[in-house]
Amino acid sequence: MKLKKSDASRREFIKSASLASAGFMIVPRHVLGGKGFTAPSDKIVVAGIGVGGKGKSDLRYFAQSGKADIGFLCDVDDRQAKDSVEAYPKAKYYKDWRVMLEKESKSFDAVSVSTPDHNHAIQAMAAMQLGKHVYVQKPMTHDIFEARALTQAAKKYKVVTQMGNQGSSGDGVRQLVEWFDAGIIGDVHTVQIWTNRPIWPQGIPWPSTKPAVPQGLDWDLWLGTAPYKDYVDNLIPGSWRGWWDYGTGALGDLGCHLMEAPFRVLNLKYASDVQASVSSVFTAFGKRGFFPDSCPPSSHATLTFPKTDRTQGPITMHWMDGGIKPERPEELGPDEMFGDGNSGILFIGTKGKMMASEYAANPRLLPLSRNEEVKVPRKLERVPGSADGHYAQWVEGCIAGYGKKQLSSPFEMAGPLTEAILMANLAIRVADIPVPRKTGNGMHYPGSNTKLLWDNQNMRVTNYDAANAFVKRTYREGWTLGN
Template identity: 50%
Template sequence: MQESENTAPESRSTSSRRQFLQAGALAAAGSFFIVPRHVLGKGFIAPSDKLNIAGVGVGGKGFSDTNNAFNNGANNMVALCDVDWGLPRVKENFTKHPNAKRYKDFREMLDKEGKTIDAVTVSTADHTHAVVAMAAMQRGKHVYVQKPLTHNIYEARALTEAARKYKVVTQMGNQGSSNPQQRQMVEWFDKGMVGNVHTVYLWTNRPVWPQGIPVPQPAAEVPAELDWDLWLGPAEKVGYTPAYHPFKWRGWWNFGAGALGDIGCHIMDVPFRVLGLGYPTEVETSIGQVFLKDWTPEYIPEGCPPSSHVELKFPASAKNKSAVKMVWLDGGLRPFRPDMLPAGEPFPENGENGVFLLGDKGLIACGMYGDDPKLYTKSGDKLEAAPKPKGADGKGIPENGHQVLWTEACKAGFNSKEHKALTSSFDFAGPLTESVLMGNLAIRSYTLRTPKADGRGFNYPGRKTLMWDGKNMKITNFDEANQFVSRNYRSGWKLA
């Protein structure tokens, strides 16, 4: 990675705006001319108040991320970057924005278009989120990064600190955090209607891709329009296979973060926001087994398991006076019906994804994105069902609202009220992501093994409660687990 400028943008600065107004006065007097962006200052927003956006990873989810930020022409799409130009939605994005410069290497894009770009969306596979976002922030570019914010805990901390250092506007792509229905749950809790919450259940039907399977063999050749080496980025070099790209990478630790990485930042967002949680202090897990032959379970360290059960412990917070046990279930597992959920009341999302917050006075339940929140009393009677909150326009938050709020904050600047109002800037998203990825640290530690002294089988020293020092990002009672706090970076791709 090349070194870059350490100067922070001064979005919508007073001096830049004054220069624009002066230029406008000259134009009105018959002396019209165009003032280049770089003359008016780094980070200056065009007179039309349009943001110049570049997208990295522009197929799949990246297609919607770039076009939601583009917002029907409210902003400019100036560059599109993807390592695979053969993907249908990448081609569609190129067609939709014919004037946007096209790149395969985000580093080349940032070097060549750096004076033009104001902000960057990052919608690549998990393992390249951090290197792309860091390179953009070091150049003073605002960033929108898909969930999970990063592939590992170290990267989440690094991006959180970098956002403050470079004074850029940030947002993670857990769009449910901008769901106004979440405000209803915060209000219920703040009014003491459920008391102090002691237990949280989170569950999902993920993975919905192959997981817990043997390592796939490389294919004979790489598709002509795919730059496989660029796709690998910081990851260990392995051969191409369609079992990894374009979607099934999620189940392999080299690239993805499993079910937790895919959905955890959506579902765990609710208790983090409602309860004001910080770093967990303990984590423990168990995982689903795979049998490739009779009687002998197979643990595949390269891949995520078919299912997992993770328990995180959080200390009491300023908002919630009780310690919290947070239980995560994936692979189709779900909690049993809580006593406070009345008979006949369905689980959120028919049991596929959801959240229960159990307090000493009541229960809050909602779907994956904080949808359809409901509050129940301790006796089991429904106390209140939240009406769907409305946005300022009376129609609720628009589908592209999470990205649009970010673009408006980019225009307003780092210290603006718009930035402070964002629901998933890295100050919030970073610690949330660290806690999500704590589950993966425990899952990967679970399969670490040493041969028994008698040569018959193995010991699994990671199958215990792991004690976490959040400030120093360290497991304190099983040092081998700390290898999963970060990763080994391929030469030339270390996070700078």
């Protein structure tokens, strides 16, 4: 999103006098030297967009690498930004990310995006078009079209990218790969994934109250690409995940942490079809409610992936949220933990099963006694710091330059993973949309009885056109993806 001059004059950025010191300047690596130059400090300068909550912890991990200076901070909400502003007193603070990119692009090397899902793509794309390396919180984007666009842009602009699914740098997923490669569980044909998320309200009507916008929050900027609605309480900082205009539900929150392991183990790319069922919501009068703005309280989506170079046939992947779980495997004892109690991943192969927790942590063969018996040589290099090393890995990649270091979740890998998550959401959304019955009273839900067939090349559902409305969103006027 390129800032228009009219917008720049309208949107004054905030500079806190306590943050500024006379003559202070952090010089980025690309200014200190030309192509191939390594700065004496061997550091990069990072600009953060969205610096409260998860953004705050992301910046902390970058700084802890010892090779990143936090030079610029940007947040639409001064309340959320407060801790980061105090933590990095030399960093300049902006309210509008477009102003920051326009004014300061020569002074930083990389951008960290940790805003609500609906603004990820425009912010990451704008940074990449300036030649900046990008770290984007999961999910990479809000819709499938955006995911494909960012995947292509990372290659076009030759920038170092990483999605914030830190489990992809963990030891657990590498252990799962080694077990699979050793043939311990045979050919995998089915993967089951589950979570207790959402832990925020879903399946509810949009609030009817219209409270005043809190001081320090630029509500219009927070909305960004989303349709305009009046401010409501309790949306910020976390409940926005349950509203389709801003979040992507439980799938967007934990899908990237749980689906990544099957993608890596089996080399999955793009799904060929998806279907879903969702929980019913009943009003006080016992009738089924329909709340189109809100994600359903629970859902079950089933994706099919074509055969890969690591499988003998197609893969069926089940996603369950809202506390729904698959049947316990018979190899698991009645009192033994299934997943981590809240979430889990189960690989079902022709010779056995293996299981892991959230982030693919604590991988286990089933029955659990096999973990004492089976010994497989370590063949894959581990990321220093495991999952926590995900951040330093990106920093090191930025310092080395595009294509010089292997990363755990670059957009070329994170893009297809994100698309699969958003494809499951396509099926969930059409399964939750009623239409009037042609005869009689009430509503029916035709999408709930449909397997959506996916044309990957054209990014289109071929047999149920209503679903295509969610493949690419229509942005609010004044917002675009790139130039």
